[in-house]
Amino acid sequence: MDTCLLAGEIILKNGGETYRAEETMALIARAAGMDNVNSFVTPTCLIMSYRCMDKDYTRMIRTPSRTIDLHKVTLVNDVSRKFVSGKMTLAQAYRKLQEIDRKKPIYPWWLQNLAAGIASGAFIVLIGATWFDILPTVFAGIIVNVSVYYLEAYLRVKIFTEFLAAFLGGMVVFLLYRLFPHLHLDLMIIGTMLPLFPGIAVTNSLRDLMAGDLMAGVSRGVEAVLTALSVAAATAIILSMAR
């Protein structure tokens, strides 16, 4: 039971799809010889029940915080595949899962921030910016990513965190635009908001909807829309300042 729930929790917490969490939990339980396995997962909680030796077991856990770490999802996937095919015992799998849960991100912190900047910078050149626009945008993209990381610890409200981060990034770009008026404000703002683009939420919501998990799909879709709205609001404020 613990193994199943831990596997499901790691997948859900780190940005895996809902149906993947459900399936993994059910597969592990069935491979361990349980009957009547049922699992139900929404983005905020996991419920699992099965029957073993004429006794019913049910447990539920909540997942308060969610981050994105696709590496962990991949690792859990590997563990469950190995366990189901019999290459791993239950105890081994559990130990391995605990190890995965404690793992730090594979890329160091500075590299992730730099990556946010590079993603922003490369994207705006793609949509027609000049080479001079890159540096401010890379800088602002890094600011956005760093501020999301720090503000999240204080604010706890995801929408407001994203709004503030977008606002800060936008302010940086705006100030630089005031200093150097020949930069392209429009393209730079678009690039700056890119690290906040809710890619995971959109993709997962679609895949959940396709898999028939209507509740999870819709709630993730709403998550994506909320993020988009907060970014749009921040952009609107910056723009009204720029006029």
Next chain:
Amino acid sequence: MSWWLGLLLSFLSTLAYCTLFNVPVRALLAGGLTGAIGWLVYNAISPYGMNATIATFLAATTVSLCSQFLSIYLRVPSTNFSVAGIIPLVPGSVAYRSMLAFVEGNYLNGITLATQTCLLAGAIAAGLMLGISIFSVWKGLVARNAGKRAKTN
């Protein structure tokens, strides 16, 4: 902008976005490749008078199919690729112009552009879905054929 520069930039952008999501190291380059292919499809179609929405749709379908194949080939969940692969297709500039129009009090224009943004986002979504559906149909066919072959042997 020459096409190879665009290819390189879309590759770089997608790669960086993959890093942001902690995609496993062995899947990084493949993730970047997915984004570059998506961008290539979009830019190969759109000059021939094709609607931007349809071009986005087809590009997203390609991205989705690519990520499914790569997920089998590299044995990692396909989310690893498709999440970052749609980055070069994000309708950033339309969304921006829509906000600009709203701020300037030009509501009619703003609503037009916002609708266009929604259509483009919907095209990405629909493209991803179509890719998944095509792939699951194909997988079903393969499984059925494999079953038949096993029986005849």
